[in-house]
Amino acid sequence: MSKFKKRGFVRRTEEPYKINEKIRAQFVRVVGDNADNEIHDIDSARRMAQNQNLDLVEISPKADPPVCKIIDYSKFKYEQKKKQKEIKQKSQKTVVKEIRFGPNTDDHDFQFKLNHAKGFLKDGAKVKAYVHFVGRTIVFKERGEMLLLKFAQELEDLGKVEEMPKLIGKRMTVMLAPKVQKAKS
Structure with missing residues (x-):
């Protein structure tokens, strides 16, 4: 047993995107297939996502206001991994x-x-x-x-x-x- 497990430490990989309650901005622009592409306060944006049984994901945190998307987060992460894999395969290795x-x-x-x-x-x-x-x-x-x-x-x-x-x-x-x-x- 490692010393981390003995003391109760759990190593977590940090998520690349903020979701739901982790989003700290007061106002966000909500985009996506089932959104109206307008600026909402964070509480109403979370409620919109919750009503659709989906997650509010902060896609562009540096924008003013931050851009969020209402999607299923696990599906979104899977698609991102798939895109990265395709990019890696397309990059040509020089022989x-x-x-x-x-x-x-x-x-x-x-x-x-x-x-x-x-x-x-x-x-x-x-x-x-x-x-x-x-x-x-x-x-x-x-x-x-x-x-x-x-x-x-x-x-x-x-x-x-x-x-x-x-x-x-x-x-x-x-x-x-x-x-x-x-x-x-």
């Missing part, structure tokens, strides 16, 4: 695909990796292409930069360069983001 080159990558390998990058960009993923310099190949920095610039140039119709090639440690990287497809009318 970054990496393509690795060496400073001495030949044309066939380059074309093979280029085709993969085209597919990634068409699917809406970002592409991070990098040249990894191992050992003494660091002396071929120019070759790596030329390779990445050629790569970006080949993909300019599908993607735009977010970051120009830059050397970080033993890697020279370039970032490409997919171009937004224009809807055909």
Whole structure:
């Protein structure tokens, strides 16, 4: 048993909206399907909600006067959760695909990796292409930069360069983001 339960403490999650008796304003604007969209004193607004066996919920506390809605509070909370869930699902998660080159990558390998990058960009993923310099190949920095610039140039119709090639440690990287497809009318 936790020390909170022993002493009689109960943790409550605070409600995001004030309802019924918790509303402290003297006058409120009552809106909703079964309301007249007018300003009422708080007692008459509570009576209106009580007569309909519903709750008076303060939706916009910062308005002057505060805006309240006559609705079933549990149903309202459920709909709010549902909306939040939909918004979360619609937000797109960015996928970054990496393509690795060496400073001495030949044309066939380059074309093979280029085709993969085209597919990634068409699917809406970002592409991070990098040249990894191992050992003494660091002396071929120019070759790596030329390779990445050629790569970006080949993909300019599908993607735009977010970051120009830059050397970080033993890697020279370039970032490409997919171009937004224009809807055909």
